[in-house]
Amino acid sequence: MRRRIERIEEIELELTKLNASRALAAVPKQLEVLSVGGSTLLREPTNPASIYYNRVKGFGAQDVPLLDTILNHYPDGAPCFDLTPDLLSPDVSRALIEKGYLPAEQLVFLHADPLQKFEGTYEFQFELVTEETAEKFIQWIALSNGGMELTEEMVARSKPYFYRPDFKNYMLTIDGNPAAMGSMFVHGQAGYLANDFTFPEYRGRGCQTALLRHRLAEAVQLGLDTLYTDVEFGSVSHANMERAGFRTAYLSAFWIKDDK
Structure with a gap:
C-alpha cells in the first residue's frame, strides 16, 4: 500500500501546484512548498484560510516533536493536516487533538486501469x-462558478495552462450547449482526473459517467498505465467513479482546527 500512497501523493502534489498557477483569481496564487522533517508543507499567503492550499502532507509520528515548528509556518491561519492511513x-x-484539531472530512482516493475502448x-x-478554444473553456469555468467576473489579465495569465500537454481538459456538449467538463493531469505514466462538473440542467443524464469513460479511453492513447482521482467519501461523485470502474486505493482524513 505504501508505494501506491507515495505515487498518489506525488501526483496530487504536482496537480496542486498546477492548480495554483492556473487559478482564475484576481491576485495570482503564491503557493509555497516547504519541508519540515518528513512533512511537506503547502502554504499560500494570499489565502491563508484555504484548506486546499494550506495543507501539511506526510505528517506522522516521527514529526510529532516538530509540530510547533510546523504550525509556526502558518502565522495567519491554521493549516489542514492531510493524513494518509499509514501515518x-x-x-x-493525540498531538493534533491537543492543538485543537479534529478529523472533519474524509476523502477516498481511487484508481483504475485505462479503458481500451469507449463507445x-x-x-x-x-x-x-x-x-x-481555451478562452471558451474559461468562460465555461466562470459559468460553473455562478458567472464569476473575469478580467483580461486573469484570462491571459491562466489561458496557456488549459492546453498544456500534461493538462488535458475536456468539454462535453449536448446539442451544442455546455453540459459537462473535466480534466486529466498527466505525470509520468499516470493520470489524475479532476475538476469534474456537470451543469445543473444536464444532471442525471449520464454526462459525468460518459466523460469519465472518455478520459479512461484517452489514457490508452497517451500510454498511461493507471488513473487516479479523489472524491468525498460517500458522495454522488464517489458512486459515479465506482460505476465507471474505479476502485478504492485508500481513505485519507483532513484534520482541521476546531475554533469553537
Whole structure:
C-alpha cells in the first residue's frame, strides 16, 4: 500500500501546484512548498484560510516533536493536516487533538486501469481544449462558478495552462450547449482526473459517467498505465467513479482546527 500512497501523493502534489498557477483569481496564487522533517508543507499567503492550499502532507509520528515548528509556518491561519492511513497513529491523533484539531472530512482516493475502448452515445460530443478554444473553456469555468467576473489579465495569465500537454481538459456538449467538463493531469505514466462538473440542467443524464469513460479511453492513447482521482467519501461523485470502474486505493482524513 505504501508505494501506491507515495505515487498518489506525488501526483496530487504536482496537480496542486498546477492548480495554483492556473487559478482564475484576481491576485495570482503564491503557493509555497516547504519541508519540515518528513512533512511537506503547502502554504499560500494570499489565502491563508484555504484548506486546499494550506495543507501539511506526510505528517506522522516521527514529526510529532516538530509540530510547533510546523504550525509556526502558518502565522495567519491554521493549516489542514492531510493524513494518509499509514501515518495516522495514536501519537499523531493525540498531538493534533491537543492543538485543537479534529478529523472533519474524509476523502477516498481511487484508481483504475485505462479503458481500451469507449463507445459514446450520439447526443454527447467531446472536445479537447486547444489554444483556439481555451478562452471558451474559461468562460465555461466562470459559468460553473455562478458567472464569476473575469478580467483580461486573469484570462491571459491562466489561458496557456488549459492546453498544456500534461493538462488535458475536456468539454462535453449536448446539442451544442455546455453540459459537462473535466480534466486529466498527466505525470509520468499516470493520470489524475479532476475538476469534474456537470451543469445543473444536464444532471442525471449520464454526462459525468460518459466523460469519465472518455478520459479512461484517452489514457490508452497517451500510454498511461493507471488513473487516479479523489472524491468525498460517500458522495454522488464517489458512486459515479465506482460505476465507471474505479476502485478504492485508500481513505485519507483532513484534520482541521476546531475554533469553537
